[in-house]
Amino acid sequence: MIELGMKLKDKVTGLTGIAVAKVEYLNGCVQYCVKPEMGKDKKYPDGQYIDVAQLEVVGKGLSLKKKATGGVMGDTPSSNYR
Numbered sequence: 001m002i003e004l005g006m007k008l009k010d011k012v013t014g015l016t017g018i019a020v021a022k023v024e025y026l027n028g029c030v031q032y033c034v035k036p037e038m039g040k041d042k043k044y045p046d047g048q049y050i051d052v053a054q055l056e057v058v059g060k061g062l063s064l065k066k067k068a069t070g071g072v073m074g075d076t077p078s079s080n081y082r
Contacts, residue, residue: 002052007059008034010050018061020047 002008002019009016021033032055035047 002032002055002057005061005063006057007061008032008050008055009058010034010048011054011056015048015050016058017047023049 002022004019004022006019007016008019015034015036017034017036019032020035023031023033025031030052031049032052033047033049034055036045038044
């Protein structure tokens with residue numbers, strides 16, 4: 001069971017990072033946004049949405065107290081439907 005804040009690895013690409021968001025679609029597809037660590041250029045890479053079947057938990061990651069803060073979130077899924 002994957003929880004937000006866990007450290008994950010994409011089995012296909014090797015990308016590792018923290019699960020910062022979860023999306024569940026009407027058709028049953030579940031994806032997590034995996035946010036990598038800061039790059040060598042001191043910039044944060046965009047998070048990548050990856051299907052749950054292709055992810056493995058590789059660490060506890062971090063735990064934050066959840067607050068209902070609202071607002072705009074980065075790394076939101078995009079859609080080609082307009």
